[in-house]
Amino acid sequence: SQQGEEDPQALSIQEGENATMNCSYKTSINNLQWYRQNSGRGLVHLILIRSNEREKHSGRLRVTLDTSKKSSSLLITASRAADTASYFCATTALYSNYQLIWGAGTKLIIKP
Amino acid sequence: DTAVSQTPKYLVTQMGNDKSIKCEQNLGHDTMYWYKQDSKKFLKIMFSYNNKELIINETVPNRFSPKSPDKAHLNLHINSLELGDSAVYFCASSQDWSVGQGPDEQFFGPGTRLTVL
Numbered sequence: 145s146q147q148g149e150e151d152p153q154a155l156s157i158q159e160g161e162n163a164t165m166n167c168s169y170k171t172s173i174n175n176l177q178w179y180r181q182n183s184g185r186g187l188v189h190l191i192l193i194r195s196n197e198r199e200k201h202s203g204r205l206r207v208t209l210d211t212s213k214k215s216s217s218l219l220i221t222a223s224r225a226a227d228t229a230s231y232f233c234a235t236t237a238l239y240s241n242y243q244l245i246w247g248a249g250t251k252l253i254i255k256p
Numbered sequence: 257d258t259a260v261s262q263t264p265k266y267l268v269t270q271m272g273n274d275k276s277i278k279c280e281q282n283l284g285h286d287t288m289y290w291y292k293q294d295s296k297k298f299l300k301i302m303f304s305y306n307n308k309e310l311i312i313n314e315t316v317p318n319r320f321s322p323k324s325p326d327k328a329h330l331n332l333h334i335n336s337l338e339l340g341d342s343a344v345y346f347c348a349s350s351q352d353w354s355v356g357q358g359p360d361e362q363f364f365g366p367g368t369r370l371t372v373l
Contacts, residue, residue, distance in 0.1 A: 177361070181297075186260070186346055186364035230297060236359065241311060243289075244362065246299040 149247050150233060156253040163220040165250040167233030168213075174236045176209060177244065178218050181230045190218070190231075223254045259283050262347050262365040269337060270373055276323075277332045277368045279347030287359060288330035290322060291346040293367070299346070305330055334370075342372045 151166045167176070175194045179187040191207045193200045193216065200207050206219040220227055230251050234244040260281045269275055281288060287306040293299050303322045304311045310322065319335045334341060344367045350359040 175360075184367075186366045187299075187348075187362075188364070189361040192360055232299065234299075242359065243301050243304055243311065243313075244359065245301070249297050 150231070150250040152250060153248070154251045154253070156255060157223060159223055159225055159254050159256050161223055163223050163227070163252055163254075165218045165231050165252070167216045167218070167247055169216075169233075169235050169247075170214065171237050171239055172211075174238070174242060176207075176216050177234045177236075178205075178207060178216075179232045179234065181232065181249070183229070187232065220252075223252075225254050225256050228252060228254045260347055260349055260363050260365040262345075262368050264368060265366065266369050266371075268371045268373065271337055271339060273337050274333070274335045275337060275370075276334070277345055277347075277370075279330050279332070279365055281328055281347075281349040281363070283349055283363060285349040285351055285363070286327065287350050288324070289348040289350075289362065290330065290332050291348065293344045293346060295343070302332075303330075337370075337372045339372050342370055344369050 149168050157163055173195055175192055177192045178190040180190055181187045191200055191202050193207050193209045195211055204221045209216045230249040232246055232249045234246045236242045263278045289304045290302040291299050292302055301313050302316045305322055305324055321333045323331045323333055346367050347365040348362045350362045
């Protein structure tokens with residue numbers, strides 16, 4: 145069954161602006177991961193955050209995790225046209241035998 | 257060097273046929289996966305497999321079978337293809353994981369777009 149839900153489903157912003165995407169999930173998790181998928185391509189891992197962590201950074205990416213609200217956010221700062229892609233969150237949890245369970249993704253469009 | 261490769265990239269076939277998709281990883285990973293991505297971009301795990309265990313998503317029809325000749329390969333064989341099998345199929349791999357931890361980063365292949373007519 146689907147575990148994560150991304151919000152919004154689609155986001156269109158101007159180049160240079162910040163983009164924030166949210167992910168909510170239903171059960172306790174072990175870790176949460178964010179992936180990017182460019183059109184017609186496979187997924188690329190961005191960041192993994194564990195259930196005992198609250199925030200992680202990687203370059204222009206910042207991920208937060210709030211286990212009390214069962215939600216995570218991905219912030220991309222100073223967006224670029226190359227950031228145009230779909231972004232997915234995925235969680236691992238005991239109930240899924242620790243396999244990744246995916247959300248439906250947020251389609252991000254960066255306008256030049 | 258391609259880390260995870262799949263062949264073919266596109267596969268168009270008639271309903272009722274049997275087909276296979278091949279996957280190879282050169283990362284030395286212990287665990288490999290097959291995912292199905294539908295037209296709404298929703299990703300669903302089909303199988304995960306390592307040297308020790310095959311984990312099957314119980315919702316996957318038994319027409320789908322993974323075959324692993326060695327640790328670096330996990331092929332997907334599909335019997336009696338149906339219209340609803342049309343989707344993009346992704347192979348992925350990761351390092352083996354410790355009990356109670358789950359996989360870390362997964363590396364994905366480029367996908368195989370299957371169209372059943």
